[in-house]
Structure formats: C-alpha cells, structure tokens
Amino acid sequence: METMAADIELERLYDEHAQALFAFLLNFTRDPDDTRDVLQEVFVKLARQPAALREARDERAFLIRLAHNAAIDLMRRRGARHEHHERFGLEHNSPFAAAPDPDEAAFRAELAAALGDLPPDQRAVVHLKLWEGLTFEQIAEVLDLSPNTAASRYRYGLDKLRARLRPLYEEIK
Amino acid sequence: MNREDPFERRLRSQPLRPVPPNWREGILQSARTAARSQQAQSVAQVGGWARLRALLEAWLWPHPRVWAGLAGVWCVILGLSLASRESSLSELANLPPPKAPPMRELLRYQAQLLVELAGPAEKPVAERPKSAAPKPRSESGRPTMNT
Numbered sequence: 001m002e003t004m005a006a007d008i009e010l011e012r013l014y015d016e017h018a019q020a021l022f023a024f025l026l027n028f029t030r031d032p033d034d035t036r037d038v039l040q041e042v043f044v045k046l047a048r049q050p051a052a053l054r055e056a057r058d059e060r061a062f063l064i065r066l067a068h069n070a071a072i073d074l075m076r077r078r079g080a081r082h083e084h085h086e087r088f089g090l091e092h093n094s095p096f097a098a099a100p101d102p103d104e105a106a107f108r109a110e111l112a113a114a115l116g117d118l119p120p121d122q123r124a125v126v127h128l129k130l131w132e133g134l135t136f137e138q139i140a141e142v143l144d145l146s147p148n149t150a151a152s153r154y155r156y157g158l159d160k161l162r163a164r165l166r167p168l169y170e171e172i173k
Numbered sequence: 174m175n176r177e178d179p180f181e182r183r184l185r186s187q188p189l190r191p192v193p194p195n196w197r198e199g200i201l202q203s204a205r206t207a208a209r210s211q212q213a214q215s216v217a218q219v220g221g222w223a224r225l226r227a228l229l230e231a232w233l234w235p236h237p238r239v240w241a242g243l244a245g246v247w248c249v250i251l252g253l254s255l256a257s258r259e260s261s262l263s264e265l266a267n268l269p270p271p272k273a274p275p276m277r278e279l280l281r282y283q284a285q286l287l288v289e290l291a292g293p294a295e296k297p298v299a300e301r302p303k304s305a306a307p308k309p310r311s312e313s314g315r316p317t318m319n320t
Contacts (some may be wrong), residue, residue: 003209022192039192040200047204048211097188108187129319130185140225162180169180 009053010047017060020132021067027095027127028071029117034078045070064132065142068124075120075136095127107168122157127156 014132021042025035045066046053056062094112099105115123128134134142139150162169177185233240 006208007201008203010201010208014201018197019189019192022196023189026190036196036200039196040203043204044207071201095190097190111184111187126183130181131189142251154300161184165180167181171244 006047006050007051010043013046013053013059013063017063020060023061023095023131024092024124024127025067026062026072027115027121027131028068028091028124029075032093034071034074038074041070041074042067052083058133061124061134061138061142062130065144068143107165110165110168111161114161117164118157118160122153122160125150125153126157126161144154 007144014108021039022035025038026032029035029038042063046063053059053062093116094109095115096112099108115126118126121143125139127134128139128142136147136150136154139154140147141146143150145153
C-alpha cells in the first residue's frame with residue numbers, strides 16, 4: 001500500500017515537473033543523452049529519499065536545484081564530450097520546439113545557437129528567468145548565488161542575445 | 174529591472190521542446206527499481222538485527238532466573254577472590270622480619286664438626302731463648318761496645 005502511494009507520488013512529480021526539468025537540462029547541458037541521464041538521476045534520488053522533497057518549500061525550485069547540481073557533476077565528468085556537442089550538435093540539442101514558419105524556425109535556431117554560446121552559468125539564469133519565470137531571489141536560491149549576481153548574469157546574457165539576434169528580430173518584427 | 178521589454182517577451186514566447194514521451198516509463202521504472210532495492214536493503218539490515226535478537230532471546234529467555242543466578246555466583250566468586258588476595262597481602266606485610274636462614278646455622282654446625290674431627294691443631298714449638306748469664310742490673314740497659 002505504501003509502495004503504491006510512493007509510485008503514484010513519483011508519477012505526479014514527473015507529470016508536473018519533468019517538462020520544465022527537461023527544458024532546463026537540455027538548455028544547460030546541450031546534450032539529450034546527458035539530459036536524460038540527469039533527469040533519471042533526479043527521479044531516482046526522489047524515489048530513494050522522498051522525505052527530502054517534503055521538507056522543501058517550493059517543489060519546482062527544489063527539483064531544479066537538484067537537477068542543476070546533478071548536471072554540473074555530470075558535465076564535469078564528461079567535459080570533453082560536452083564541448084563536442086556544444087560545437088557540433090546545436091540543431092539536435094535545441095531546447096525549442098520546431099516551428100513550421102521558416103522565419104520563426106530561423107529565429108529559434110539562432111536563439112538556440114546564441115544560448116549555446118553563453119557560458120553555462122549565464123545560460124542557466126537566462127533560462128530560469130525567461131522560461132521558468134523565477135524572480136532573481138528564487139534564481140539565487142536555486143543556483144546558490146546572491147540575487148545581485150543572478151541579476152548581473154541575466155543582464156550580461158540578455159545583452160549578448162540581443163546583440164546577436166537583433167537583425168533577425170528586427171526583420172521578423 | 175522586473176519590467177520586460179519586447180525582446181524579452183519575444184524570447185519568452187518561444188515554445189520549449191517537449192520531453193520525449195517514451196522517457197516517462199523508463200525513468201519512472203528506474204526510480205521504482207531504485208526505491209525497491211533501497212527498501213529491500215533496509216529490510217535486510219533490520220532483519221539481521223531482528224534475527225540476532227530473536228536468537229539471544231530464544232537462548233536466554235526460557236530460564237532467565239538460572240542465568241541471573243549463574244551471573245550472581247560468578248560475581249560472588251570474583252568478590253571472594255579479590256578479598257582473599259587483599260587479606261593475604263596485608264598479613265604478609267605485618268609479619269616480623271625473617272630470622273637467620275637455617276642454612277647458615279647448618280653450615281656453622283658443619284664447620285664445627287670438621288674442627289672436632291680434625292682434632293686440636295699442633296702448635297709449633299717455640300724456640301727457647303738462649304740462656305745467658307745474668308748481668309748486673311746496672312749493665313743490662315747499656316749497649317755493648319766491641320773493640
């Protein structure tokens with residue numbers, strides 16, 4: 001009975017948070033295989049230590065923090081492979097959905113490439129701010145930073161994206 | 174800083190790639206398997222302690238008074254042993270200093286026997302002084318002069 005309840009709880013967590021974790025991890029690692037490994041590691045940890053999540057104030061923030069730490073560990077272990085994927089697998093590793101419109105598809109591809117060129121710490125902040133809608137305080141808590149550092153990383157990252165995407169953005173607009 | 178410009182809104186509106194649907198079952202199955210193995214490990218650990226406890230209970234429990242009595246007897250024996258050791262040491266400390274050892278007496282007796290068996294030692298005959306004519310008392314202290 002207890003096992004069944006734990007299984008249902010795991011399924012609920014997956015259905016509510018896997019999409020967000022997947023997008024964050026794919027944007028952060030730029031590698032679908034690493035993303036799957038880390039996502040699985042996160043859920044294995046949750047299954048082994050369900051009490052850890054009960055103590056968390058914000059489920060989503062706790063899970064992203066767990067995923068971020070696991071991704072950093074994995075990227076350290078696979079440093080060389082990670083760089084290879086960043087350089088040569090941009091289309092395959094894009095965190096964005098495919099677009100039927102060619103202009104839109106080009107913009108997303110360029111955005112994915114520009115994000116891939118950001119340092120991972122800036123990329124993580126930009127992702128959490130833009131696509132998770134977290135505040136700088138929440139980002140700081142998740143990534144173990146000060147809110148000022150989170151804000152400055154976001155500003156630097158956004159400026160780089162703006163500079164690179166301006167021609168396409170102006171054209172589409 | 175919290176106000177978004179059109180560029181940020183544009184970025185935010187980009188739809189993210191969906192998580193591959195075939196991942197769900199694999200990831201959840203791995204998580205379930207990990208949870209089951211952890212539960213089995215913890216049950217095995219608890220089971221090991223429980224088995225040891227049951228064994229001890231099965232061994233000791235049928236006659237607890239006998240085991241308690243045996244332990245009491247051992248305590249009494251230990252106490253008596255310690256007490257007797259302490260008393261013998263104190264008695265030894267209060268004894269007078271030992272007399273001359275009997276071996277010495279025996280040696281002295283033996284030496285005495287040897288002396289008796291050998292008889293009295295012959296005393297060397299002392300050379301008698303040559304008799305000389307008595308001199309007048311007045312000349313006895315004067316040195317003689319030979320010419």
